[in-house]
Amino acid sequence: MSESKEIMHTEESQSPAEQTRPEPVFTPAVDIYETDDGMVLMADLPGVAKEDLHIRLDEETLTIEADVAEAKEDSNYLLNEYRVGRYYRQFRVNADFDRDKIEANLTNGELKLILPKAEAVKPRKITVSAG
Amino acid sequence: MFLTRSFYPRSNWRGMMSEMERMRREMDQLFRMGADMEPTMAGVHPLVNVSEDNDNFYVQAELPGMAASGIEISVEGKSLTLSGERKAAETPEGARFHRRERAFASFSRVIGFPTEIESEAVQAQAKDGVLSVTLPKAEKAKPRQIAVQAV
Numbered sequence: 588m589s590e591s592k593e594i595m596h597t598e599e600s601q602s603p604a605e606q607t608r609p610e611p612v613f614t615p616a617v618d619i620y621e622t623d624d625g626m627v628l629m630a631d632l633p634g635v636a637k638e639d640l641h642i643r644l645d646e647e648t649l650t651i652e653a654d655v656a657e658a659k660e661d662s663n664y665l666l667n668e669y670r671v672g673r674y675y676r677q678f679r680v681n682a683d684f685d686r687d688k689i690e691a692n693l694t695n696g697e698l699k700l701i702l703p704k705a706e707a708v709k710p711r712k713i714t715v716s717a718g
Numbered sequence: 719m720f721l722t723r724s725f726y727p728r729s730n731w732r733g734m735m736s737e738m739e740r741m742r743r744e745m746d747q748l749f750r751m752g753a754d755m756e757p758t759m760a761g762v763h764p765l766v767n768v769s770e771d772n773d774n775f776y777v778q779a780e781l782p783g784m785a786a787s788g789i790e791i792s793v794e795g796k797s798l799t800l801s802g803e804r805k806a807a808e809t810p811e812g813a814r815f816h817r818r819e820r821a822f823a824s825f826s827r828v829i830g831f832p833t834e835i836e837s838e839a840v841q842a843q844a845k846d847g848v849l850s851v852t853l854p855k856a857e858k859a860k861p862r863q864i865a866v867q868a869v
Contacts, residue, residue, distance in 0.1 A: 609736045616819040622810050629807065631782035631820055633847035662776075666768040666829075667743060669780055696847015697783035699807075 611672030615651065623710055625684070625703035632674055633696040642691055642700065649678045651698070683708045763825045764800065764849075772861055775831055775853040782847035783807075789849060793837040798853060801826035833859035 618629040628649075632640065635653040643650040653674040683705040690701040764779040779800060781789060789802045803824035834856035842851040 618818050618820050619816040620809055620813040621816060622813050626816075627809075627813075629820065631847070633780040633782040636846055662769040663771065664743070664767065664769045665775075665832075666766060668767060669765040670740070693846075695783055695785055695844070696781075 611670050612675050613672055614676050615653075615674045617676070619678075623704075625701060626680075628678075628698070628700040628702070630676070630698040630700070631696065632693070632698055634671055635674065635693070635696060635698075637693050640691075640693055640698065644680075644684070644686065644689065644702075647679055647681060649680050649702075651676050651700075763804075763821070763823065764827065766800075766827070766829060768829060770855075773854060775835070775855065777829060777849075777851040777853065779849045779851075780847065781844070781849050784844070784847065784849075786844040789842075789844060791840075791842050791851060793835050793840050793853065796831045796834055798829045798831070798835070798840075798851065799826065800829070800849070 615630045615632050617631075620627055630651060632651075632653055634655040639654040641650075641652045643652075651674065655671045655673065680702075684702045685705045688703045690699075692699045692701075764781050766777055766779045768778075769776045777798060777800075781802075781804075784802060784804055788804075789800065792799045801824070804822050806822040831853070836854040836856050839854045840851065842849065844850075
C-alpha cells in the first residue's frame with residue numbers, strides 16, 4: 588500500500604529561480620513516448636485551468652509551468668492529504684520538432700502535448716534499387 | 719535524452735517557516751486521526767482534502783484525467799465512497815516509452831465523517847481534474863447557539 592502512495596504523490600521541487608512568495612512547487616507526473624512521427628507527453632496537472640498553463644519550447648528545453656488557485660487558507664481541515672501550488676517541470680529535448688505543428692490539449696487536468704518530428708529527422712525507408 | 723531539473727534546497731526563511739507549519743499540521747492530523755476521523759481506505763488513490771464549517775463538510779479529491787461521468791459517488795450514513803477507474807489512454811502501436819510515471823487503476827475510497835450526512839442534498843462537481851463534494855451535515859448534528867438567560 589505504501590508503494591502505491593509513492594507513485595501518486597506529486598514530488599515537490601524548487602523552480603530554478605528563487606520564488607518571491609513562499610508557496611510549494613510540484614513536479615507533475617508525466618508519461619512520455621515516442622513514435623516514428625513524433626513525441627507525446629502526457630502530464631497530470633489536477634486543478635489547472637487552460638489559461639493558467641504555460642508551455643514553452645526554447646532551443647532545446649521544454650518547460651511546463653502552471654498556476655493553481657490557492658485554496659482558502661482559513662479552511663478548517665479534518666484531513667489534508669495534498670497541497671496545491673505551482674507545477675513546474677523542464678525537459679531537455681534534442682530532437683528537431685516541427686514547431687508549427689505542436690499541439691497541446693488539456694482535459695480534466697490531464698495535458699497531452701504532441702510534438703511532431705520535423706520531416707528531416709523522421710526515419711525513412713530507403714529502397715535499394717538493383718543496379 | 720531527457721533530464722529533469724535537479725532539486726534546489728529551500729533557502730529562504732519564510733519558506734522554512736511554512737514548511738515547519740506544514741509539518742506541524744501533518745503531525746496534528748496523525749494524532750487526531752484515531753479520534754474522530756478514521757479514514758478507511760482501499761487503495762490510496764485519490765488523495766483528498768476534507769474540511770468543514772458549521773453547515774457542511776467539503777471534500778476535494780485530485781482525479782486528473784477522470785471525466786465527471788467516470789466518477790461514482792455514494793453517501794451512506796456517515797460515510798462517502800468515491801470510486802471509479804482510471805484507464806490509460808490508448809497509445810499507438812510501436813510507441814517507445816521514455817517515461818512512465820503515472821498510475822492507472824481502479825480505485826475505491828471510503829471517507830468517514832464524525833456526524834450524519836444529509837444524503838439527499840450532497841452536491842458534487844468535477845473541474846480541471848479536481849472533484850469537489852459538498853456534504854451538508856444533518857440538522858441534528860449542526861452546532862447550536864444557546865442563549866443564556868439572565869435570571
